[in-house]
Amino acid sequence: MAEIKVPELAESITEGTIAEWLKQPGDAVEKGENIAELETDKINVEITSEHSGVIQDLSKEAGDTVEVGDVIGHIDENGQAAGDGASSEEKQQESAAEDKQETAPKTSEEASESQTSDSEETSEGRPVASPSARKLAREKGLDLTQVPTKDPMGRVRKEDVEDYEKNKAAASSQGKEAKKESAPAPKDEFEGKPVERIKMSRRRQTIANRLVDVQQTSAMLTTFNEIDMTAVMDVRKRWKETFQEQHDVRLGFMSFFTKAVIAALKHFPLLNAEIDGNEIIQKQFYDIGMAVSTDDGLVVPVVRDADRKSFAELEQEVIDLSLKARDNKLTLKDLQGGSFTITNGGVFGSLLSTPILNGPQVGILGMHKIQWRPVAVNQENMENRPMMYIALSYDHRIVDGKEAVSFLVKIKELLEDPESLLLEG
Template identity: 80%
Template sequence: MAEIKVPELAESITEGTIAEWLKQPGDQVEKGENIAELETDKVNVEIASEKSGVLQELLKEPGDTVEVGDVIAVVDENGEAGGSEKSGDESKKETAEDKADQSPEKEAESSNAAESKEESGQSEEDSAADRPVASPAARKLAREKGLDLNQIPTRDPLGRVRKEDVEDYEQNKAASTKAAGSGEKPKKENAASQKDEFEGKPVERIKMSRRRQTIANRLVDVQQTSAMLTTFNEIDMTAVMNVRKRRKESFQEAHDVRLGFMSFFTKAVIAALKHFPLLNAEIQGNEIIKKQFYDIGMAVSTDDGLVVPVVRDADRKSFAELEQEVVDLSKKARDNKLTLKDLQGGSFTITNGGVFGSLLSTPILNGPQVGILGMHKIQWRPIAIDEEKMENRPMMYIALSYDHRIVDGKEAVSFLVKIKELLEDPETLLLEG
């Protein structure tokens, strides 16, 4: 037998959650073949078998938290997939020989044995029907603690007993025993026995995914550990839209990628960061680390939550290279194919709520970065051109959230003004971006 353990993932990741088993007990697995998907704080990774054989047992259940080095499954290196049943030809041969060799006495014995087997099978079926549905981890824990699974209540809507249910039952049982000895009334800690806070109205409880928990914790942590402030401005997008209109077909033919807005904003952000380098920094203890590189994070929304893959050395990339990398990273994010390297680092972040129709928002910092730019929906609005003339123009609100501990209001406002100037005269991006 060979044990399958959770491998070393990354320096900053020590645990994860079993998201899905790709193989089931009895399946043949080859060395290096993926058998499980593990959800970590940042990305999902696949766990491969280090041995060839038959998957004998799963020791963890989808949703269980595991640490690096934990044994999660067992592979039988000498086993055969589907068990050791005889082939159909051998079975038929034995059956024919048995029939030819049977005497009346043997037929009677066979009949009695069949009746006995039928009764025994019925008994086994009844026993299996009475057996509670439980995860492997729950059965193992119940055996170790000497608990009867039939007596353990579960919160699972399908009635499956989970490891957490066994632990809750054991704690409540211990508390009841202690309270009975001291004459105190036992405390009810199980969520199922708590007062119905919704007065009988239908609700659905969904456990937060590991990634969603990490996102929630990081957002709260940033707000508690930084002096976050947001300033706003607006951009007349007429010039950028005219460039895109004139160049989009030839650009796509030449580079096989669409000319979007993200490359313009990335170039403008890099140029503005060069003028205001504290927005491309971070705080470590009592030191300010001013970064001399421009790794720009691009916030991407996925079904599992927001992720921020990083475009490395964005200042060295052309418009076409930026657009292609944004497309590639977005696809990898939605296909759950991002690697830890794709997400690590970053010196500044851009997020675009406008793709969902947001007109104005306050983005939250992507710590330990001290700046994040929020793009929004392009909205046609009447704009005063001068004292007498009004025109309808495609306008976009932009927002800069920054850490006021090292970035002053003057720098933050000037940063947005610089981006506004560059995008309203996009030819200057060739000189400064």
Template identity: 65%
Template sequence: MAEIKVPELAESITEGTISQWLKKPGDFVHKGESIAELETDKVNVELMAEESGVITQLLFNEGDTVRVGDTIAIVSAEAEASTPPVAEAPQQPVQEMQPTAVQAEPVKQEAEAKSAQRPIASPAARKLAREKGIDLAAVTPVDPLGRIRKHDVEAHASRPAAASPQTPAVEGTKPAAVESFDPEKPVERMKMSRRRQTIAKRLVEVQHTAAMLTTFNEIDMTAVMNLRKRRKDAFYQEHEVRLGFMSFFTKAVVAALKKYPLLNAEIQGDEIIVKKYYDIGVAVSTDEGLVVPVVRDADKKNFAEIEREILHLATKARENKLSLKDLQGGTFTITNGGVFGSLMSTPILNGPQVGILGMHKVQLRPVAIDEERMENRPMMYVALSYDHRIIDGKEAVGFLVKVKELLEDPEQLLLES
């Protein structure tokens, strides 16, 4: 008999949800063959059999949460491919093919032991938590992948207690839900996916842990649109990828970050980490929520390489094929609400980053050319959200003006790149 366990996925990922079983009891599996799909906070991962044999038991149902190290299935290495299924009716749901309570007890005990594992935290964070008597499980990390750092513990220690002494919270209980809708009228109740829960949690966290502020400007897109119109056919024939706005904006952002480096930084405790490389996150909307894959070393890539990389990452995102490496370590983010028709918005920071640029819809608007003339020009509002803890208005406005100048005279991008 062989056990199929949830493997180590990444340092900051300790659990996931079984989104789909690819095999059922009675199926023969080869070593290395996928048997289930696991949904984590960021990516979907296929779990593979470590031995060849017949699956005799599935220990969890689709939708169940499992932790790293949990046994999720049993494979009989001695069984033959012709071994009949454990259940008489293959169509029966997984729960009717579960092992008996006696058989499942060791698995249950193992799962409980795993659930008691310590949160992922840096040594400095653990030391500070011990000194202050803080339970790391109660600390909310800024890191989008859940790693607790020293400044997270400091922030937790400075917050007031959530419950008063007169009304102590009872562990494991939740406040009674207050229905805000008419129970006599039709509603649909849907469980949030793990990814959507994580997105919701991170977006709320960053607004509680950063001093977020947004500044706006507008860009006359005439020059970029004329350049694209003249060059798009030749560009596509040479590079087999379309020339879009994202490569122009990525190049302009990199040039502006070089001039205003604090926007390419992050805060760790009482230190500012200024990054001397430019890994630009590009927000991509998928059916399961927003993800931000990263274009590595954007300063070293030309327009075609940037467009090709963005297309590749967007395709992987929509096919649920992004790896953790694709999502980790961005230094600044660009998001484009304009593809959905948004005219203006205030993007939320992608912590621990301290800056995010929001692009919006290009729309014809009357613009004063001089005191005598007005023209209809293709204009785009842009928004920069930033962490006011380390970035002042002067730097934020200067950054956005630099992006505007480069895009209104895109030939400068050749000199700035």
């Protein structure tokens, strides 16, 4: 009997929740075939079988929390899938024949062989049991050493296994009932009005815990500015078709903002850092996280070495990571690290917000909806301009207000004169 264990996931992941069983007891499984889907704090992973055979039993249910190394089921490497092999009637006849063979008088030679066999089993620490008892215990996933027997010689028979299974099931049922009765009745805080309780997914729990932790462990402040998007929109309008033809990707706003953020980080490097105890780790690379909303919650895949990528490469990678996030195909490598994060609430219509830091990073830029507003272009004239509010949340422990405000001003200047991005490398 082979064990199904929760495999090693990653250095930072020690447990997960069984999201779905892909196989059930009695199903045949091949080595390398997926058995279950495990939901972790960051991604969903599939548990694959290390053996070929038949699923004997599953000790955990969907929704249960398991740790790395836990045994969550067993595979009978010599078993047959339900419906294979002999019919149920043939199996019953085989079982009856076994029982009859056990109760039939033995010759002196058979008795001697039986005693030898029993002696060998006992010496190995295995209980003395009939073949039908062993078969039934194997099918039910029971430990024969725990099965009491009425046989004066200590031999475990089929009926002993059946009685043990019934008593075990009854005890489990009684325990659940007792636990249910002892639990205090929930307070009717809604006065009988209809409600629905939904268990939070592991990812949602992790998001909630991390956001609360960031607010408790950092001195987070947010500063704001606004950008006249006229120049960027003009560049996009003039180069939209040519860019699409040459690179087979649409020229969006994210590449402009990423380039501007990297240029501003080079001028204000403390926003590209993190705190480790009494030390500041100032990063000399630019791995930019892009917040993506999915049905299971917010994830932040990372664009590696964003400073070395062209506008087209940035646009394509943002699209690829967004599709992987929504299809639940992100890997741990896609999510780990990151030196600064950009989040765009404008795609949902947000006009202004205060983004929460993506710890242990010390800065996050919030983009918002482009809104046409009347703007004073000089002391005498007003014009309707496409305006966007931007927000920078930062950790005041190492970033002062002067640096934070100057950082946003730098981004504003670069985006209102997008050709200047070429001079920033």
